[in-house]
Amino acid sequence: MRTGETWIADELAARRSSGLERTLIVRSGTGPRVTVGGRLLLNVSGNDYLGLAQHPHVVARAKACLDEFGACATASRLVVGTLACHEELEARLAGLKGYPAALSFGSGYAANLGLISAIVGRDDRVLIDRLAHASLVDGAVLSRARLQRFRHNDAGHLASLLARCPAGRRKLVVTESVFSMDGDCAPLRELAAAAERHGALLLVDEAHATGVFGPSGSGCIRAAGLEDRVNLSMGTLSKALGSQGGFAACSADLRSLLINQSRSFIYSTALAPAAVGAALGALDVLERDPDRGARLLARAAGVRERLNAAGLDTGASVSQIVPVIVGESERALRVAQYLREAGFLAVAIRPPTVPQGTARLRLSLSYDHTEAELAALTAAVIAAFKEAERA
Ligand SMILES: Cc1ncc(COP(=O)(O)O)c(C=O)c1O
Structure with a gap:
C-alpha cells in the first residue's frame, strides 16, 4: 500500500456495508x-x-465534421479552438431554444460550473431547488456565492428566501425543468414570477427536457413561452441529442460575458468536432421529425x-x-x-x-x-x- 492511503480501504468497506459502493x-x-x-x-x-446516438444521419454528420476538422479542436475557444462548426451549432441551438445566442461547453457539467461562477461571486446568493443536479450545486460552490436551497418545486419558499436576501447583491435562482432522478417538472412560470419580483436572475437546466418536451424538442421554457423571463436556458448535447457536450442559450450580452468570465469555457479545450457534428445531425433529425x-x-x-x-x-x-x-x-x-x-x-x-x-x-x-x-x-x-x- 502506498504512503497515506490506509484510509481508502476503510472508506470503501464502509460504503460496501451500507449498500453504497459504486x-x-x-x-x-x-x-x-x-x-x-x-x-x-x-x-x-x-x-x-430519442435513440439518436446511433442514428445513421447523426453518425454521418459526426464523421463529416471529423473529416473536415480533425479529431480535436486543438485549443480552447479563446485561443484558436473556435471552428466554423462551433458557430454553426451555437446558432442552431439558439434558434431551437428561441434565444438570440448560445454558447457550447465541453460537457453539461462544465456548462453548469461555468455559468453559475461567471455571474455570481462572493457575497451574492444562489437559490437552488433542493433536488437540483450536483453540477448546479458544484457551480454554486465554485462561485463562492452563498448557497441556499429552496424546497423542491416550491415557489412560495423560494420567494420567502429571496425576500430575505441582502439588497445590492446579485441573486441567481437555479432549477431543472425536468428533474433527472424524479422525472417531474418545475413550475417554471411561478419560479420566474418569484425571481422577477425580487430582481433575481433565473437559470433553468433543460438537460432532460431538450429534445423531448416543447415544440420540436425545444424544451419546457419554450413550451411555456418563457424565453424572455429565463436568463439562462442550459442544456446538454449528451442526452436526447445523442452527442457529448453542454450549452447555454441566452442574450448576446450574456454570451459575451460568459466568453470573458466562464472558467470552464476559458480554461478547457473546445468541444471536439465529431461531437459538434453529431449534435448538428441530431438537430437535423428533430427538424425533420419534430x-x-x-x-x-x-x-x-x-x-x-x-x-x-x-x-x-x-x-x-x-x-x-x-x-x-x-x-x-x-x-x-x-x-x-x-x-x-x-x-x-x-x-x-x-x-x-x-x-x-x-x-x-x-x-x-x-x-x-x-x-x-x-x-x-x-x-x-x-x-x-x-x-x-x-x-
Ligand atoms: C440535470 C443535469 N444537468 C447537467 C448534467 C450534466 O450533463 P453532462 O452529462 O453533459 O455533463 C446532467 C447529467 O447527468 C444532468 O442530469
Whole structure:
C-alpha cells in the first residue's frame, strides 16, 4: 500500500456495508440492446432518449465534421479552438431554444460550473431547488456565492428566501425543468414570477427536457413561452441529442460575458468536432421529425399507468424518466439484480444521488424501445418488486 492511503480501504468497506459502493458496468453494443458480461440486456438506464446516438444521419454528420476538422479542436475557444462548426451549432441551438445566442461547453457539467461562477461571486446568493443536479450545486460552490436551497418545486419558499436576501447583491435562482432522478417538472412560470419580483436572475437546466418536451424538442421554457423571463436556458448535447457536450442559450450580452468570465469555457479545450457534428445531425433529425419527443412521452405515460396500477410508486414523474421508488438501498440493489437476471439493465440509484430512504430504480425510456419491450419491462419490474418483498 502506498504512503497515506490506509484510509481508502476503510472508506470503501464502509460504503460496501451500507449498500453504497459504486462500481462500473462494462457494456458493449450500441442502442437499447446491450451486452454485459456476455448477456444481452435491454438498457433502460441510458439517456439516449430519442435513440439518436446511433442514428445513421447523426453518425454521418459526426464523421463529416471529423473529416473536415480533425479529431480535436486543438485549443480552447479563446485561443484558436473556435471552428466554423462551433458557430454553426451555437446558432442552431439558439434558434431551437428561441434565444438570440448560445454558447457550447465541453460537457453539461462544465456548462453548469461555468455559468453559475461567471455571474455570481462572493457575497451574492444562489437559490437552488433542493433536488437540483450536483453540477448546479458544484457551480454554486465554485462561485463562492452563498448557497441556499429552496424546497423542491416550491415557489412560495423560494420567494420567502429571496425576500430575505441582502439588497445590492446579485441573486441567481437555479432549477431543472425536468428533474433527472424524479422525472417531474418545475413550475417554471411561478419560479420566474418569484425571481422577477425580487430582481433575481433565473437559470433553468433543460438537460432532460431538450429534445423531448416543447415544440420540436425545444424544451419546457419554450413550451411555456418563457424565453424572455429565463436568463439562462442550459442544456446538454449528451442526452436526447445523442452527442457529448453542454450549452447555454441566452442574450448576446450574456454570451459575451460568459466568453470573458466562464472558467470552464476559458480554461478547457473546445468541444471536439465529431461531437459538434453529431449534435448538428441530431438537430437535423428533430427538424425533420419534430414529434419524436411527444411520442416517447405518450409511451412513458403508458408504462407509468401499468406500474401504478400494480401499486408501484413512480413519484411525480410526468416524463420519460420513470423512477420506481424502493426506499432502502440494499433492497433497490436486489430489485435491480432481479431485473438483470430477467434481461433488463435498470440501475439502482442510491444516496447521495437521491435523498436518504428514497433509493430507486430509474427507468429511462427511449424512443428506440418497442411497445413489446416496454410491456415486458413493466411486467418484469412488477415481478422484481414482488420477489424483493419475499426476500
Ligand atoms: C440535470 C443535469 N444537468 C447537467 C448534467 C450534466 O450533463 P453532462 O452529462 O453533459 O455533463 C446532467 C447529467 O447527468 C444532468 O442530469
